[in-house]
Amino acid sequence: MSETWMIAGAWVAAGLTICLFSFLYKDNPFFKIAEHLYLGAGMGWWFQVYLYNIWKPKVWEPLMAHDWMVLVPAVLGLSLVTQFVPKISWISRYGFTFLMGYGAGLAVPAGLSTDFINQIGGTIRPLSMMASMTSWAVFNSLLVAFGVICVLFYFFFSVEHKGHFKKVSNIGIYFLMIYFGAAFGNTVMARFSLLYGRFDDLYAFAASKYLYATQFILAGMIIYFAVHGFLNRGKKEAEAAQ
Amino acid sequence: MLKETLGKFFKIDRRWIFLLLAVVLFVPIIKPIGLPNKTISRDTRHAFDYMDKLPAGSFVLFSLDYDPATRPELHPQAVAMVRHAFQKNLRVGVVTYIAGSTGLIQQVFEKVPAQYNKVNGTDYVIFPYMANAVAVMTQMASDFYGIYDKDQDGRDARTLPVMRGIRNYKNMGLIVCITGTSMLDYWVAYVGDKFKVPVLGGVVAISQPGYGPYLQTGQLKGLVGGMKGAAEYESLIGQPGKGASGIDSLNLAHLLVLALILTSNLILLIIKYL
Amino acid sequence: MKLIKKQIPLAIVFIFGVLTLGSYYVPHKLSVDYIEMMNKWENIVSAFAFLLGLVSLFYSHCNKISRKTDGWGYSIFVFAGFLAMVIPAFLNNGKQSSAAGVTMLGWAFRYVYNALSSTMFAVLAFYIVSTAYRSFRIKSAQAFVLFAAAFLLILGKVPLGQIIWDAALGWTGAGVDQVIEWVMSVPAVAGKRGIMIGISIGAIVTSFKIIFGIERQYMGKD
Numbered sequence: 001m002s003e004t005w006m007i008a009g010a011w012v013a014a015g016l017t018i019c020l021f022s023f024l025y026k027d028n029p030f031f032k033i034a035e036h037l038y039l040g041a042g043m044g045w046w047f048q049v050y051l052y053n054i055w056k057p058k059v060w061e062p063l064m065a066h067d068w069m070v071l072v073p074a075v076l077g078l079s080l081v082t083q084f085v086p087k088i089s090w091i092s093r094y095g096f097t098f099l100m101g102y103g104a105g106l107a108v109p110a111g112l113s114t115d116f117i118n119q120i121g122g123t124i125r126p127l128s129m130m131a132s133m134t135s136w137a138v139f140n141s142l143l144v145a146f147g148v149i150c151v152l153f154y155f156f157f158s159v160e161h162k163g164h165f166k167k168v169s170n171i172g173i174y175f176l177m178i179y180f181g182a183a184f185g186n187t188v189m190a191r192f193s194l195l196y197g198r199f200d201d202l203y204a205f206a207a208s209k210y211l212y213a214t215q216f217i218l219a220g221m222i223i224y225f226a227v228h229g230f231l232n233r234g235k236k237e238a239e240a241a242q
Numbered sequence: 243m244l245k246e247t248l249g250k251f252f253k254i255d256r257r258w259i260f261l262l263l264a265v266v267l268f269v270p271i272i273k274p275i276g277l278p279n280k281t282i283s284r285d286t287r288h289a290f291d292y293m294d295k296l297p298a299g300s301f302v303l304f305s306l307d308y309d310p311a312t313r314p315e316l317h318p319q320a321v322a323m324v325r326h327a328f329q330k331n332l333r334v335g336v337v338t339y340i341a342g343s344t345g346l347i348q349q350v351f352e353k354v355p356a357q358y359n360k361v362n363g364t365d366y367v368i369f370p371y372m373a374n375a376v377a378v379m380t381q382m383a384s385d386f387y388g389i390y391d392k393d394q395d396g397r398d399a400r401t402l403p404v405m406r407g408i409r410n411y412k413n414m415g416l417i418v419c420i421t422g423t424s425m426l427d428y429w430v431a432y433v434g435d436k437f438k439v440p441v442l443g444g445v446v447a448i449s450q451p452g453y454g455p456y457l458q459t460g461q462l463k464g465l466v467g468g469m470k471g472a473a474e475y476e477s478l479i480g481q482p483g484k485g486a487s488g489i490d491s492l493n494l495a496h497l498l499v500l501a502l503i504l505t506s507n508l509i510l511l512i513i514k515y516l
Numbered sequence: 517m518k519l520i521k522k523q524i525p526l527a528i529v530f531i532f533g534v535l536t537l538g539s540y541y542v543p544h545k546l547s548v549d550y551i552e553m554m555n556k557w558e559n560i561v562s563a564f565a566f567l568l569g570l571v572s573l574f575y576s577h578c579n580k581i582s583r584k585t586d587g588w589g590y591s592i593f594v595f596a597g598f599l600a601m602v603i604p605a606f607l608n609n610g611k612q613s614s615a616a617g618v619t620m621l622g623w624a625f626r627y628v629y630n631a632l633s634s635t636m637f638a639v640l641a642f643y644i645v646s647t648a649y650r651s652f653r654i655k656s657a658q659a660f661v662l663f664a665a666a667f668l669l670i671l672g673k674v675p676l677g678q679i680i681w682d683a684a685l686g687w688t689g690a691g692v693d694q695v696i697e698w699v700m701s702v703p704a705v706a707g708k709r710g711i712m713i714g715i716s717i718g719a720i721v722t723s724f725k726i727i728f729g730i731e732r733q734y735m736g737k738d
Contacts, residue, residue, distance in 0.1 A: 005623060009627035043598055044601030045625070050563045050566055052610030054563040093525040102532050102558050104724075105537040105727065112716070112720060114427075114430065151707055155714045180707070181662040181663065183448065188648075189470070189673055193315045197314025373562055374562055384552065452708055503649070506648075
């Protein structure tokens, strides 16, 4: 890629990033423009990915080679789009029912074996090997089993939570709180990582080889807010004086 | 008097907090602190050991399913693990089920293979994006080429040297899924569990606690979590990268969050009991 | 009319649902072939589902522009962004890099889509921090447990935090990473397992409801 394109790219990326960040100070037209660009670009990206990875190689090319089987899913897929015309929107049901039937049929065995049976098995298996485990491992396995049962008590809403039932489900809540606390800690870390990534890019674009993109755009944004604030204050004072 | 000042401090305009966070994250980028990684977490260690023990020439399937939103955490992981695979002379195949990944996969394979003199088609191959992960994963169990007959550049996959002897999961040594979505769950449920293929995971920090159950039961052989996981893996392969440098910024940012929570609760306590 | 509008779609759900469910457990070649064909079909149909979102978006923004409602100028940028991605794709045939280096599409991805997408999510970090300051009230024992678990994880995952822990609690002989490992592999696992089991039961019940036609919301109005 030529030098000019890289520099242009740096300015575009830094500009879009700073426009989006400017929302943190105040809502402004630059943010709105960047936001709408994001909407369009996101859809555009996905469109071209689907075009070149699915529609062209899996529908168009087989049809050109006279493989007519591919017409069935293509027609089912197109039927989905009829949803927008109220008079014939019932045709879209064919597409949806195919997707739902396939999806539901696939979800049952996977959910059953991986999330249900294996998790219960994983909880109970250590208890059956107790003879060969250290006392600390035994304690941990018992704690996990106890915790899982308490949490399941909490989620059992068909029976009213009172008395001893309530005590057990309260213990379940504590286990859930520990899990949520751990998840929150990780969320914080994840978001900061993302933000760090953006700042790293901005710092890279502030180098002289990109003609100080970050500095100029940031300065421009600050000047815009200053002028805008000044003009607005003037307007407010004029209104107050009236 | 104190109550009023504290009250005002509590209701501070949140834009000051934004500025504080921005400064705290930006400063280490300009001037790194350089604190070394003290410990390697157990799951990252397991992931490293598993790939390390594979014999040379084994086939590793990388499922790189992350997009720009999760790039800072997962990209360093992908780079470190691909580097490790090349270091051990393993054959690498790449698939993806997220449309936004294709550009990022390009970036990984722009520079890394050249470092180890690895050639596209002979030592590694990149397959095009496919829309329905679960369907494709199930298909690969019987015949890989039923879905992936051509690679990203349109070459016939069966003729490539890197794919010699590979027909389905039975011929693969390992599957590594690096993702910010629930793609890893699909690999474990529809492939690892069903066809008894070893699976390693690379995930964002948010999702990490959720995989505890899978690691315990052995459904996952190892897990690299977030930027810290990337930094740990980088130190294990002896090649520091973006993971390690990001940790410095995160250091201060984390302490800032804790300080803010403690401060706000302290202020409320004081206001209540004064 | 009712036959093709209602009965046949419901029959389709039932047939495909039962066949797909059964094929997971049946090792016969027919079932493997069936699942292979279904996989290919699903691939194609779900790609068309994307068109729904696209048409809907274009329709709403076209409306805004033609009626000149408030802020209609911004809707033009939606189309500009769309074209910024699609035109390079057409010119480069969907390839992001070629023998000559990075293509127009690759450039658009790296400097436009990448920048926009990551920044949108990164902005959330700021809101997390300000909300943590304003709204994280430790009012009950349960909230305290939540905070303690979060505190442990946030502190222990960075080297500075580990050093602080060692300075304050080094005498207990338990490194902060060991405590975090224990928390993540025992209590957190119990909580997550309970949730997973609950969710899987819900998913299985809903799937059966869909297959047997009891749950029909997705079909829309009659």
